[in-house]
Amino acid sequence: MVASIQGAAIPPAAQTEQAPVKLEVRDLTIRYGNQPALSNVSLDIREHEIFGIIGPANAGKTSFLKTVNRMNTFNANMHVDGEILFNGLDVRHLxxxxxxxxxxxxxFPLPVGLPMTVYDNVALAPRLSGIKDKADLDIIVERCLGRAALWDEVKDRLDSLGSLLSGGQQQRLTIARALSQEPEVLMLDEFSIAVDPVTTMRIEDVLKELKEEMTIILVTNLVQQARRLAGRTAFFLNGECVEIGETEDLFTGEIKDRRTRDYVEGRFG
Amino acid sequence: MSGQPMTKTADMAAFDRRNADWYIDKLVQVLVFIGGISAIIFVVGIFAFVTKEGFGFILDRFDFQEFFTSPYWYPADEDAPEYGILALIAGTASVTGLAMLVAIPFSLGTAVYIAEFASGKTRETLKVLVELLAAIPSVVWGFIGLSIMNPLIIELFDVPVGLNVLNAGIILGLMAAPIMTSIAEDALKAVPDRYREAAEAMGATRWQVIYKTVLPAAKNGLLGAVLLGVGRGFGETMAVLMATGHSINMPGSVFDSVRALTATIAAELGETAVGSDHYQVLFTIGIFLFLITFVINLTADLIVRGIRKG
Known part of the structure; x- marks a missing residue:
């Protein structure tokens, strides 16, 4: 089991190609006012893959994530052109x-433990969607906390405030909360910024397992993290998608653009 | 798509279908919009009413120069009524000015103490006390001015009358201080602790932390507190009516009795015939007060915006 998951990081190319496309992005252009944040990005993200997006600050990585689930509606100044097809439907017209x-x-990058108990943090979304039965909620909470590798640490204090957990625990709580609705896609935006290395490794192990159940988009500025996790990776730089390819290819030579090599080898950024 | 499991197909439809939650959301948005708009409609309605009542005077007999520059207010004179509110403006302004001199140091000092130095029981007790003080009715403050401050001022300063700018200014200042303290304390509490930690980590003393970090960060809220106090001063009626002496005067010193704009309306409106010149000129004063409040709020807003940009 474990071997097959780790093996997936260097997959037979054909296997990845066969998975159906989950998210199809065509000519995506994002502007803040007149300031372009991302121009003409086209890419496909397939089911059950971890798709990495690397690049330095101001590359447009976070803006990209915001358009996928239409969080751009929070920012009236943000203009989006192009198509984003989720399961074949354009998210802009849903x-x-x-x-x-x-x-x-x-x-999100910084953990957000909502000011309610650990239990309520995870049960929030299921409750919003109408699950009231305590036994059902218990199951969901335990399973999500377990999958986020947090259950053992908090099972005896589910009633304490989620915002009082340590940074690393809060980030795993955030992940548990994100999992509570059984999402089809999980987007992580530089999740390890405020997390210690040990916790980071635990979360990375969690992500490798979650890949079996959902599609993961991993935005990171840790090049090695993308290498450890992502099957395919895109390199964004100053609003441009410089290169998309099998992650290993970005490190082992088959790079089309010199800037990508400079970045992954740590010569800038 | 035939190869997709059933659940996926169902999910896809869900994005494109408006369910009960979506409609409830829209309904609530509409209700909140109506709620928000109605507040504006009420204010506009009140302004329209006040304007309507005072408008006849403004159109027919309003003499801009007399109104704002003459200190003679004899609206009840049957032969030659005079409608100059300069003395009333001076009364209101002098009392409010003195009140702010009293209230700003008191309220900001208390707020800084409660928010930055006091802890535990002391703090909770003080907060409750401050809120209790804010709830004292203004007529009670007026009574204190009349029965305690009045003889005290006569005795201390050896003046014939104790109902004057000094009396009303102190009373109004004490009255405005609790609510200003409350707002200022909220503003200080809203400053994140990490600012204090970052400043303390550089060796700053507690006062330096407050002076250099906390107060600048809370600037907007503190300014809001002060302007709320100014607004309170202009609008307060009963305490001012009782403590100023209510006699028309251009104040030369703090020991002169004065009369305020608001107190004039309160004292005279009941005795005028509806629709008469006197009645209408009182509404004109109302419009003027309305505009002053508007300008104060607008100034506060512009200053706050300026601070945000800078």
């Missing part, structure tokens, strides 16, 4: 953006 967001989980 009638029910809330239903869309409930199918796409997001983990």
């Amino acid at each position: 009638k029910n953006v809330y239903a869309l967001r409930s199918r796409i989980g997001v983990v």
